[in-house]
Amino acid sequence: MGLTLDEVETKVAYELGQRFLQEPPDLIAVLSQPRPVQLTILGEVTRPGYYFFGPGITLNNVIRGVGGSTPQADLRSIIIRRPLVDGTVLEERVDLYTPLIEGTHLPQLRLQGGDTVIVSKLDPTQKDYDRNLIAQTNLAQPTITVRVLIPTAPIGLAIRNLTLPNGSAA
Structure with missing residues (x-):
């Protein structure tokens, strides 16, 4: 419903006082379980989409939670867009x-x-970005799939998919 605990206390106490009691009671509302955080994750991540996380989730945990970043990700420029109640959007x-x-x-x-x-x-023209370092962190996807074309006799090609650890030289 989008109410704070104070607003719930005030509203319930008022309604009880108006309908069932002679005066509003003293009331304490307690949050039994925090509401999950719904996020939209887009761009160069393994599994973009809509996700629910626990409250207080950090950005690096979100990226790990969606399978890590792709090899094309630029971790220097991650954009967070936050809509406000008045309709404006903050961007960081x-x-x-x-x-x-x-x-x-x-x-x-x-x-x-x-x-x-x-x-x-x-x-792709960036030369000062260490992809090998990023591939070895827990922010990158753990494995990559490499498609290999193998020439076969007499004139043909076989296609094989190899799954390798991200950042491997092989």
Whole structure:
């Protein structure tokens, strides 16, 4: 219903006082279970879509929860869009790449229900982006599928799919 605990207490106490009691009672509302956070995850992640997570989920846990980023992901430019009650949308860019390179803490941005996370695509001309490092982190998908074309006699091709650990040289 979108009410805070204080609003629930006030509304229920008022209704009880109006309908069944001579005056509004003292009332305490308790949250028995927090509501899950609904997020939309788009872009360069393994499984984009709509997800429900527990409250207080962080961005890096969301990316891991959807299977990690793809090899084309640019973790320097992750966009978080948050709709506000008045219809406006806040947009923030988050960089998960630089903390990995510098060995510092990842930003602990907590996501809220209704947020959209967009993992941007890496510009293929980028030379200063260490894909091998990202492939070995827990933010990347754990495996990749490589399609191999094998020449067969007399004139043909066989196609084989190999599943390899992400970041492997083989």
